[in-house]
Amino acid sequence: MSALVLLVVLEHAGLAVFAASGALAAVRARLDVFGVVVLGLTTALGGGIIRDVLLGVHPPTTLRGWPYLVVPTATALIVFAFHPQVARLRRAVLLADAIGLGLFTVSGTATALAHGAPGYTACLIGMTTGIGGGALRDLLLREIPLVLRREIYALASLAGAVIVWLGHQLHWPAVPVTVAGAALVVAVRLIALWRRWNAPVARGLGDLSGGSQNRE
Numbered sequence: 001m002s003a004l005v006l007l008v009v010l011e012h013a014g015l016a017v018f019a020a021s022g023a024l025a026a027v028r029a030r031l032d033v034f035g036v037v038v039l040g041l042t043t044a045l046g047g048g049i050i051r052d053v054l055l056g057v058h059p060p061t062t063l064r065g066w067p068y069l070v071v072p073t074a075t076a077l078i079v080f081a082f083h084p085q086v087a088r089l090r091r092a093v094l095l096a097d098a099i100g101l102g103l104f105t106v107s108g109t110a111t112a113l114a115h116g117a118p119g120y121t122a123c124l125i126g127m128t129t130g131i132g133g134g135a136l137r138d139l140l141l142r143e144i145p146l147v148l149r150r151e152i153y154a155l156a157s158l159a160g161a162v163i164v165w166l167g168h169q170l171h172w173p174a175v176p177v178t179v180a181g182a183a184l185v186v187a188v189r190l191i192a193l194w195r196r197w198n199a200p201v202a203r204g205l206g207d208l209s210g211g212s213q214n215r216e
Helices: 001-026 034-055 067-081 081-087 088-113 119-140 152-171 175-195 205-215
Strands: none
Touching: 001 067, 001 081, 001 088, 001 119, 001 175, 034 067, 034 088, 034 119, 034 205, 067 081, 081 088, 081 119, 088 119, 088 152, 088 175, 152 175
16 A cells, blocks of 8 residues: 555545544534534544645645545534434544544644655644644634643644654655554553543642632
8 A cells, every 4th residue: 555545545534533523522512413514524624624724735635525525524414313322432432533633643744744844844733633623623612622621632643743754754664654653642542541641730720719719
C-alpha cells in the first residue's frame, strides 16, 4: 500500500469515527436530526479544514470529493437512528475516539510534511488536525473544549505527530512509521483514560473563589 493510499484510507476511517463522536454528543444535547448531522460533519471535517487552511490548500481537500461528505453524514444518521445502542457502547466509543485522534494526527502530519512544512510546523498541524474537530464540536455545544480542561488528549496527539516527523527525517518506510505514530496516540490516550491521568491545573482555585465571594 502506497503512502498516498494509506492517507486516504486513514482520513475516511477518521471521518467515520469522529462523525460518530460528534453525532452522539449532539443526541445527548437533544438536538434534532439536522443538528446531529451538522455536529457530526463539523467534528469529522473540522480538523482537516483547519489543516488545509493553514497549509494554503484551497478549497480544502475534504470539500472536493463527495465521499468526504457522505461518510460522516451517513455515520451521523446511523448514530441518530440507533443512539441507544451506540450510547451503551461507552468503552467502544472512547476507543473509537482515540483511534480517530490517532488517524487524523498522523494523516495531518504526513500531509503537512508532503507540502514542505518544517518539522515543528508539521507536528503542530498534525496535532491541530487531530483535536480541531472535537474542539469545534464542544464550542458549538457551548462547552469548554475537552482538550483544554481534562485528560491527556493533545499531548497524546503531539507525541504521535513527532513519531511521524522523526520517521520522515530518518527516511524510514512511510507505512510502518504512520502505523506506529497512530498506535502511540491511541495507546497514550487509552492509558490516560484508564489511569485517569490529567494535565496539572492551577492550585488554590477554591480558596481564590471563596476569597472573592467574601469580598463581595
